[in-house]
Amino acid sequence: MKNTRLVGLLLATTMFGGTAAWAQTTLTIESWRNDDLSIWQDKIIPAFEASHPDIKVVFAPTAPAQYNSALNAKLEAGTAGDLITCRPFDGSLALFQAGHLADLTDMDVLDNFGPVAKSGWSTDDGSATYCIPMASVIHGFIYNADAFEELGLSVPTTTDEFYALLDKIKEDGSYIPMAMGTADEWEAATMGYANIGTKYWKGEEGRKAVIAGTMKLTEDGWVTAYEELAKWGPYLGDGYEAQSYPDSQNLFTLGRAAIYPAGSWEISGFNAQADFAMGAFPPPVVPGGECYISDHVDIAMGMNAASPNAEAAKTFLEWVGSPEFATLYSNALPGFFSLSNAEVTLEDPLAQQMVDWRKSCHSSIRPFSQILSRGTPNLNTEYWVTSANVIRGTMTPMEASQHMQDALDSWYKPAQ
């Protein structure tokens, strides 16, 4: 019965679709977020289609690790979708320079975003913007609130308190103080170095100084960040050297670890998995220092310059930049915080807690994402390895910093 109705419906659309006043356009979205497939299909796309009945949207994600190469190949061959989910910085910049991404600078909807949000998808001089910013991710620490209560612990605000707290958990022995491994290396870099280090190099100030060539990676802030990271080894679980990213997630959600150095994208997964109360705290400050967080622009959406449905694609992008989308997206995917200037209320308390840090802390993007990972060796990759090495103790903080600076010097000449 249901089938025949469907067939009838299909027949009707094929017969009348062409002659109807509104010819339906189908837009395809390229994305690496295959985890979000159901959210796009069930929540986001229906919301758009309800207000735009003439446009049909298909979300067609690729596996994250293959996304960049697969997208490149599709764009070269001319088979890519109309809408392209944009990686931040150089990945998308290269696509724009190669003429694959359309210039969106003239779109009014871009006024809804601040300069930091747009920096991830603009040319170096900021003259052209080619993707509509969607969301950023924030780093910090998520903790097992039940375990904290059980052991009578309170949330640390300074580094001294933080390490005293870790010592206490370790001494008690019923929980692993922190759930993180070095097997996958990138955790050590983003959830470790970028997370706790931002306060030492003073966020954007230090990051821009390195790009300008007025600061070296062997200088104080960058080395002290490694020095703090070097303390982590003993607080991680036994055999953390072979502990992978999913291992760490499981360790925390099974309630065996007290603290998880986190990215905000974990929130929805943790909400589903963990059966204990959770809280979050920003990276503890140096006593007397100011609070800095890594608030990394992560995801945006642009338009395939060769798309035959440019008008419909622009309509969709207008909607992506709207406050309506910001609220919808941030609530559908707690932990991906909209970059829009529009006021967004989050239903998830943990996500709300993390996004509130923006009010009391300085935000900065990850240190090596912009410009500094443009050459070979790529600093973004190098800091994965050096951060993991520092935690493992196979590299001293000074050696790690020297390695980073040498890698940068081998190809980067700051414009002065």
Next chain:
Amino acid sequence: MRAETRSRRRWHIAIFLAPAVLVYTALMILPLFGTLKLSLYQQVDQQQVFVGLDNFRTLFGDPNWSESFWRALRNNTWFFFIHMAVQNPIGIAIAAMLSVPALRFKGFYRTAIFIPTILSFVIVGFAWKLILSPLWGIAPDLLKMVGLRHLFHPWLGKEEYALTTIALISVWQFVGIPMMLIYAALLSIPDEILEAGEIDGITGMKAFWKIKLPLILPSIGIISILTFVGNFNAFDLVYTMEGAMAAPNFSTEVMGTFLFRTFFGHQTQPGDPNMGATIAMMMFFIILTGVVIYLFLIQTRMRRYQF
């Protein structure tokens, strides 16, 4: 009359060879030359430009590249060494034991030892990662049961052990191949020779060292070259167990992972097909050299042992 049949026969040869030649040319020879061509070009302003041997000069001259290359080659050599020193002797020993006529349950042992060979790398990598996991693995528990827990290390996460561990896992997986080949070779030794030896008083272990081993040397040669080619093309197991970054600290980097990261790119590092092709050509040359040495120096001498 005779000339006509001969020419007809030549037609047959061409027709019968054609499918294989065409398929092999399309799938192997053309891509090989395509790779060679790619390695001689470089992308400049969205255009492929011929640069001669510049890519090879970069690979060997620029310390950033050459260090990675030599590290990969060194690791590959160690990977090969472990296989030659562990996999092949064990394979030969098992085959020799299986060929003892008095042994029972031969079929069972043979199958059990051969099964890992037909498993996918992904299954083997995942299973061993779980077995050796310090968190959920059975390896630490098993060691604890016999009071040797202190011997356990997170092997896959330590620079000094990771590559050897992966090599030994690969040995576990592939020990069935030398076993089967040697077993077949041992079975093909005519009983007359062994009986003649027995009459002269050569029995047991002596018979193995003096009669069987010289007769299976050509098979051992074939196994060595198969191991060499397989090991220098290794990639899958390292990729499934340690990722494309060949963690920890590139200590499990083999030529395959180096090629993969360079060619396809990794995370924020964009792919460089030209340098990737350059590395692929070097892998090809290294394997070619090994095979040529084997064919011209070793196999020609080995023929003398054959009867």
